[in-house]
Amino acid sequence: MYSEEVLKKLYADMILVRLSEESLVEPILSGDVKCPVHLYSGQEAVAAGIGAVLNEKDSAFGTHRSHGHYLVKGGSVKEMIAEIHGKSTGCSKGRGGSMHLYAPDKGFLGAAPIVAGTISLAVGAGMASSIRKDGTVAVSFFGDGAVGEGVLYESLNLAALRKLPVIFVCENNLYSTHLHISEIRPNDEIYKIAEPFGITSFRVDGNDVLEVYEAAEKAVEQCRNNNGPVFIETLTYRMRGHVGPDDNIQGTHTDIRPAAEVEDWRQKDPIERLKKYLLENGVADVEELDLIEREIQQEINEAYVFTNDSQLPPKSELEKYVFSK
Amino acid sequence: MPKMNMIQAINLALHEEMEKDETVLVMGQDVGVNGGVFRATEGLSVKFGKERAIDTPLAESGIIGSAIGMAIAGLKPVAEIQFSGFSYLTLGQLEGNAARMRTRSRGQFTCPLVMRMPYGGGVRALEHHSESKETYWAHTAGLKVVIPSSPRNARALLTAAIRDPDPVIFMEPKHSYRAFKEEVPEKKETMEIGKAEIVREGSDLTLVSWGAMFHLTKKVVDQIQSERKVSIELIDLLTISPMDSATINASVRKTGRCVIVQEAQKTLGPASEIIARINDEVLMYLEAPVKRVSGYDVVMPYFGREKMYLPTMERIRRAIEETLEF
Numbered sequence: 001m002y003s004e005e006v007l008k009k010l011y012a013d014m015i016l017v018r019l020s021e022e023s024l025v026e027p028i029l030s031g032d033v034k035c036p037v038h039l040y041s042g043q044e045a046v047a048a049g050i051g052a053v054l055n056e057k058d059s060a061f062g063t064h065r066s067h068g069h070y071l072v073k074g075g076s077v078k079e080m081i082a083e084i085h086g087k088s089t090g091c092s093k094g095r096g097g098s099m100h101l102y103a104p105d106k107g108f109l110g111a112a113p114i115v116a117g118t119i120s121l122a123v124g125a126g127m128a129s130s131i132r133k134d135g136t137v138a139v140s141f142f143g144d145g146a147v148g149e150g151v152l153y154e155s156l157n158l159a160a161l162r163k164l165p166v167i168f169v170c171e172n173n174l175y176s177t178h179l180h181i182s183e184i185r186p187n188d189e190i191y192k193i194a195e196p197f198g199i200t201s202f203r204v205d206g207n208d209v210l211e212v213y214e215a216a217e218k219a220v221e222q223c224r225n226n227n228g229p230v231f232i233e234t235l236t237y238r239m240r241g242h243v244g245p246d247d248n249i250q251g252t253h254t255d256i257r258p259a260a261e262v263e264d265w266r267q268k269d270p271i272e273r274l275k276k277y278l279l280e281n282g283v284a285d286v287e288e289l290d291l292i293e294r295e296i297q298q299e300i301n302e303a304y305v306f307t308n309d310s311q312l313p314p315k316s317e318l319e320k321y322v323f324s325k
Numbered sequence: 326m327p328k329m330n331m332i333q334a335i336n337l338a339l340h341e342e343m344e345k346d347e348t349v350l351v352m353g354q355d356v357g358v359n360g361g362v363f364r365a366t367e368g369l370s371v372k373f374g375k376e377r378a379i380d381t382p383l384a385e386s387g388i389i390g391s392a393i394g395m396a397i398a399g400l401k402p403v404a405e406i407q408f409s410g411f412s413y414l415t416l417g418q419l420e421g422n423a424a425r426m427r428t429r430s431r432g433q434f435t436c437p438l439v440m441r442m443p444y445g446g447g448v449r450a451l452e453h454h455s456e457s458k459e460t461y462w463a464h465t466a467g468l469k470v471v472i473p474s475s476p477r478n479a480r481a482l483l484t485a486a487i488r489d490p491d492p493v494i495f496m497e498p499k500h501s502y503r504a505f506k507e508e509v510p511e512k513k514e515t516m517e518i519g520k521a522e523i524v525r526e527g528s529d530l531t532l533v534s535w536g537a538m539f540h541l542t543k544k545v546v547d548q549i550q551s552e553r554k555v556s557i558e559l560i561d562l563l564t565i566s567p568m569d570s571a572t573i574n575a576s577v578r579k580t581g582r583c584v585i586v587q588e589a590q591k592t593l594g595p596a597s598e599i600i601a602r603i604n605d606e607v608l609m610y611l612e613a614p615v616k617r618v619s620g621y622d623v624v625m626p627y628f629g630r631e632k633m634y635l636p637t638m639e640r641i642r643r644a645i646e647e648t649l650e651f
Binding site: 155 | 350400
C-alpha cells in the first residue's frame with residue numbers, strides 16, 4: 001500500500017537525521033560546538049513523515065529543535081554542520097547557528113528558538129499562499145511547550161477564520177524543557193485545543209512514521225483543496241537531553257526523566273520500527289539498508305571535512321546584514 | 326496642488342502604493358470594511374478587495390507575526406496597530422523575528438514590512454493611548470523608526486517605508502492627524518529614510534525636534550525671532566533610527582548651541598543619543614551645554630493632567646533662552 005520509493009525515502013530521511021544528530025554528540029562534549037544544541041534523536045518519524053508529503057514550494061517553520069525539519073525539507077547537511085560550528089559556509093553563513101537554520105530555496109523559511117515564535121509566521125505564509133492562490137502549504141512545527149503560549153491561539157483563530165492552508169504539527173515529547181506535561185497542563189490531549197476553532201485535528205503515534213505519513217497526506221490534501229487548516233498532535237519522545245546529549249550544561253546533569261520511561265521509549269524507536277516493517281514485508285534486505293546507512297554516514301563525514309576546511313565569518317562583516325545598506 | 330491633512334496624506338500613500346505594487350497590502354483591526362479608527366485605510370477595501378485590505382482579529386502578536394510570515398514569503402504587508410500602546414504585545418515578534426531576519430539569514434531573507442501606528446499625546450486620552458515610546462524600537466538593531474511631522478512628509482516617508490527592503494516602524498503623531506492641512510504634490514513623492522531635514526537655516530542655535538513637538542517648537546522659534554534678532558536652525562529629525570547625526574552635528578558645529586525637544590520620557594529618550602553623538606564628534610565646538618526639553622519619567626497622566634507631562638511653549642522658550650544666554 002505504500003510505494004517502495006516512499007518507504008525507502010522515509011527510512012533514508014530518518015537515518016540522515018539520526019546520524020547527523022548523533023554525529024554532534026562528540027563535538028558538543030569536546031567543546032568544538034559551544035552554543036546550546038537541541039538534538040532531535042528519537043523524533044525523526046515526525047519530520048520525515050510530514051516532510052515526505054511536501055514539495056520545495058511548500059514552506060516549513062521550526063523551533064529550537066529543528067535540525068530534523070531542516071534536513072527533511074531538503075536543507076544541505078554540510079551547510080547545517082558548518083552552521084552549527086559557526087562557519088561562514090553554513091546555511092546562515094555562521095550567523096544563525098543550530099537554532100536558526102534556513103534553506104529558502106527548499107522552502108525551509110526558518111527556525112527560531114523562542115517557543116511558539118514562528119507559529120504565526122507560518123500563518124502569514126499561509127495567508128500569502130491563499131492571496132496568491134498558488135496552492136502551497138505552510139507547516140508549523142512546535143512542541144508541547146508552545147501550547148502554553150498565547151500566540152498559538154491567535155494563530156489557530158486566524159488560520160481557521162480565513163481557511164488558510166496551514167498544518168500545525170505539535171510534537172508532544174511529553175516534556176517542555178524539563179517539566180512533564182502533567183505539570184503544565186490540566187489534561188494531556190493537546191490536539192483538542194484546535195477543536196473549538198473548527199480545525200480538523202487528530203493525534204497520531206509520532207514514533208510510527210507510516211502513521212505520521214498517512215496523517216500528513218490527509219492534511220496536505222485538505223489544505224491544497226482549500227478546506228482549511230489541520231492540527232496534528234504527534235506523540236513522541238526525545239532520546240537525548242533537552243539541550244546537548246544529556247542536559248550536561250557546565251558539567252551538571254539535569255535530565256531527570258525516569259530511566260524506565262526512557263528505556264520504554266527506546267523500545268519504540270521509530271527507525272527500528274520501520275526497519276522491521278521493511279524487512280518483514282520484503283521491501284528491502286539488510287544489505288540494502290546497511291548500504292543506505294553507510295552512504296549517509298559518508299555524506300556526514302564529508303560535512304565535517306567541509307566544516308573543518310571552512311573559516312569563521314570575517315571580522316569585517318560585524319555590521320553587515322543589519323540593514324540592506 | 327491639493328491641500329490635505331496628515332490622515333488624508335497617509336491614505337493617499339497607501340492607495341498609491343497598493344495601486345503600483347500588487348504585493349502591497351494592509352492588515353489590522355478594522356482596517357478593511359470599517360476603514361480604520363482614524364480613517365487611514367478608508368476606501369482601500371472597496372478598491373482593492375478584502376484580500377488586500379485584511380481585517381484581522383484583535384491579536385497584535387498574531388497580526389505582526391503573520392505580517393512577518395507574509396513578508397518573508399514575498400508580500401509587503403503594512404500592518405496597522407490601532408494605538409502605539411497596543412504594540413508592546415508585538416515586541417516579541419519584531420525583536421525576535423523581524424529585526425534579525427536579515428542578520429540571522431545573512432541576507433537570504435529580508436522582512437519588508439511596515440508597522441504603522443498612531444502615537445503621542447495631546448488628544449486627551451490615557452496612558453496607552455498617549456505615549457511616545459520610539460526608544461523601544463530604536464533600541465533594536467534591524468528596525469527603522471520613522472516619525473513624520475506633516476501631511477507632505479508623511480505621504481513621502483510612508484511611500485519610502487513601504488518600498489524599503491527592511492522592517493519599518495512608522496509612528497504617526499496622532500495629534501497632528503487633523504491639526505492642519507498643507508499642499509501635497511499630485512506627483513508621487515518619496516523622502517530618504519535616515520535623513521533629517523533642515524527646515525530653516527540659522528547660525529546661532531540648533532533646534533532638533535520631531536513629530537507633534539516639531540510644530541510646537543517651530544511656534545516658539547517664530548515667536549522668539551519676532552522679538553529679537555537671533556538665527557535659529559530648525560531640524561526635523563524624521564527618522565529616529567538610523568539616526569542622521571551627520572546633519573545634526575554639522576549644524577551644531579556651525580551654531581555651537583543646541584536644544585532638543587522630545588515628547589518621549591526623559592531617560593534614554595532619543596535626545597540622550599543625540600547628545601551623546603554631539604559629545605562624540607563636536608563637543609569642542611559647543612558654546613553652551615546641550616539642553617533637552619522632554620516628558621518626565623512617569624506613566625503618561627490621564628487627560629486632566631496631560632499638559633503637566635508634555636513639553637510646553639514656555640518650557641521650550643526657557644530652554645532656548647538659557648542656552649542662548651549661557
